Ligand SMILES: Nc1nc(=O)c2c([nH]1)NC[C@@H]1CN(c3ccc(C(=O)N[C@@H](CCC(=O)O)C(=O)O)cc3)CN21
């Protein structure tokens with residue numbers, strides 16, 4: 001009942017060892033329920049700060065707090081038996097200094113039980129990555145389209161598309177790998193840049209809108225299930241239309257309540273069995 005060759009519990013070193021081998025399957029989750037649903041398929045479950053937009057209806061990921069990430073992170077860890085779980089550090093919780101990042105990252109791993117954290121940023125975050133990794137916290141750097149830079153980018157726009165910007169991204173990837181990142185999340189860039197990044201680092205790259213050249217792929221789970229439709233990034237493929245199924249089930253419930261068909265006797269207390 002598994003798409004994987006091993007049912008072994010995924011660890012950070014195991015994810016790292018998948019570089020250039022079997023593709024890494026990664027999905028996001030924000031609740032115990034979703035974490036359980038994706039667990040047989042997901043090697044790496046990411047508690048993404050996109051939950052602020054998907055589950056809370058926020059305008060961007062900037063308003064997501066550390067407390068939100070800890071509560072959702074703990075819920076997702078409770079639902080994960082096989083997947084390795086990493087939690088996004090929210091905006092403002094790590095950019096100030098390596099010490100600030102360690103204080104908040106240590107709360108995340110202690111209070112959720114997750115195995116690592118993910119932070120957005122290029123080589124300016126390399127010192128922070130090294131600081132956390134040296135103190136026992138595995139870090140996944142996130143480069144390219146960084147949603148926490150939405151204002152600087154003027155929207156959620158693909159990155160690294162000019163020759164200079166592409167070179168800078170590849171340089172960022174190398175420096176973050178040298179700093180000790182266990183895997184690199186690459187979002188919203190061209191196939192050329194994604195391929196060069198993947199070829200120039202010794203850690204697996206996980207792509208989202210970053211071509212098939214990466215060592216693994218991630219999507220926001222609600223996007224691929226058709227459970228979220230406020231906006232759809234170009235890179236999303238919808239594998240199911242669960243939103244439509246949910247609406248029709250709820251409509252039937254509503255109609256049956258109005259018509260007095262629900263609940264029937266079998267769902268009522270104090271009814272003698274010979275009446276059923
Ligand atoms: N549900 C969800 N899925 C995601 O993938 C996601 C989030 N939320 N929230 C955080 C960020 C935001 N993301 C996004 C959101 C929109 C586009 C998008 O529509 N991009 C357009 C181009 C927009 C422009 O050029 O102005 C595209 O065509 O892909 C891309 C990434 C990715 N992340």
Ligand SMILES: CC(C)C(=O)C(=O)O
Nearest residue numbers: 028046048049050208
């Ligand atoms: C790219 C994905 C995994 C992410 O950062 C998020 O969902 O917040």
Ligand SMILES: [Mg+2]
Nearest residue numbers: 048049050088
């Ligand atoms: Mg994120």
